[in-house]
Amino acid sequence: MKYDVITSGYVSLDRIIKTSTLVRYGYTSLIENSGNAKIHYGGCSSNISYLLARLGLNALPIIRVGAEDYTETGFYEYLKNGGVCLDAVESVPDETTSNSYLIADANNNHITIFYPGAMDGKYAGSLKDEFFQQARLGVMTVGSYEDNEEFYNKCMKHDVPLVFGMKCDFDAFPEKLFKKVMFSSKIIFTNQGEREEIERMFKLSSITELFEKGSADIIVTTLGKNGSVYFHKTNQGIISNSIEAAEFGKVIDTTGSGDAYMAGFLYGYLSGRHVEECCKLGSVLSSFIIEAVGCTTNAPTREELMDRYNKFILREGK
Template identity: 50%
Template sequence: MGGRVVLTSGYVSMDHMIEISTPARVGYTSIITNSTCTKTYYGGCSVNIAYALSKLGIPAKPILRVGDDWEENGFRSFLEDAGVGTDAITVIPGEATSASYLIQDADGQHITCYYPGPMAPEYFVPLSDELFDDVGLGVITVASQRDNEEFFEKCKSHGIPVAFGMKADETAFPTEFLKKLLCHSTIIFTNESERRCIERMFGLETIEDILSDEVHTIVTTYGSKGSSWSHRLPDGGIERGSVGVVPCPNVVDATGGGDAYMSGFLYGWVRGKDLAECCMLGATLSSFVLEQYGCCNSVPNEAELLGRLEENRGEIGRMRD
């Protein structure tokens, strides 16, 4: 990695987790069952990744637009206390920071309501070249298309490799822009359904068909089964491998597990680890985040991450069929 800093692009969100006893229906009152429904959890994919990397000792910062409530609601101190860089954050006066209401019924079905606020496309601000000084990796997650296109082009013009966290969001990633990201990102992360979506959308026999001189590595997560990677070698061959999961006896909340996996993997990548180790680091970090509500509440420091990996290394093995 050329520069020191990992720069992330994506939405920010003040998350509210709401659990209800029955499916939500128009004209009916649903009883909320979790007392934590009034608590605000700081999140958003780009925030989750920058926060986790910063706690692990990797300089990281998100490009965000926030409302002028970001000090009052504790978001600014939340970032600064973890060492997250805030110089790429723009404050939009008179706006409230973006918020999400994540509603889950007893069957595990989800409804998400999102207020974009300052992250809406109409508040788009061109990015200065100075933001990309000393940046060694750009990470693209879900944001408005205009924001991510600007970020992607800046990364390319500065020769910065891009890691792309795939999401099946046609508004954020319409077909042509998605194709550009898939053809020009150094690392691509997908889950199993997103991988199938890409293969179907572009008529690929396998997602490995997009590996190239630019696209080096594709990582796919398979939930409780584990994760796999495909990597293009200098001679054009493909290296493949997989790892299992790190045991998590008490899964409290799966929200943010994918971002945690990306963060652990990228921590290993920045540290020069091999792909098997990167995937095990991703699985380990994900196991921490599953233990509590919120995407960032149980993010470990570097010693805790490495300690848990060593404790479980012998049990991880390969991905289950």
């Protein structure tokens, strides 16, 4: 296969703003980080692709960028220098690349303001079959409804195993599409809140009931500083275990940590590792990302990831 992973979802030129006071209507909030105007490259699709490319996999993000700023913002160089495959990058004339302002106040309350730009659904179109004919996995994250539906349909048409990163965005995933994606995905990633929402929506006593209703083989729930838990459907029944968070350096910024967990897991999965090892790789890769501001600023090489992974395993055994 030409592509190890193809990814869908928004990209984003992020500006991270931290205030020393609470953000309140009618009041001025002082910004405390001097790098508030600096652009950090983000968005689930590009985050996952970039991290996997750094680890030596051929990752193809299916994305649109703005012709006005793709080069001048450094986004092109960032993707290229990271080894990301650019075969499916489409440039939209007279438009800008998706961008967002991520605001965190003194109580760590988060506000995100997002402009979809070139990734707006009005620019969506048919995706090339050749991308899907040559892909080992298709990773669906949050994008426009039109893009999500097209990506899903092409994965199904070409029997590409689907991986779903749940983000509780029901504009991007109206109920009908959401159910189709949930029941068709081989691997499902959620956080605790998203897992509870899935259980509520489908009237499940446990998320593991999805194994009976759909195609899922693996369900992973991340729990922040409490690590993660996985459920794996096997011929011997459902295997489950909890994985502790990999803690090494100081936590600076958790933005992008969930995408990093997915990327680390998928790196292990495509390498043929056991699900538990995949979860540990996800936890370790995430530990790099939270040590610096930005979604991929501290992205490790394969050697750096495996060195820390081995230390994590040794520490667990003590």
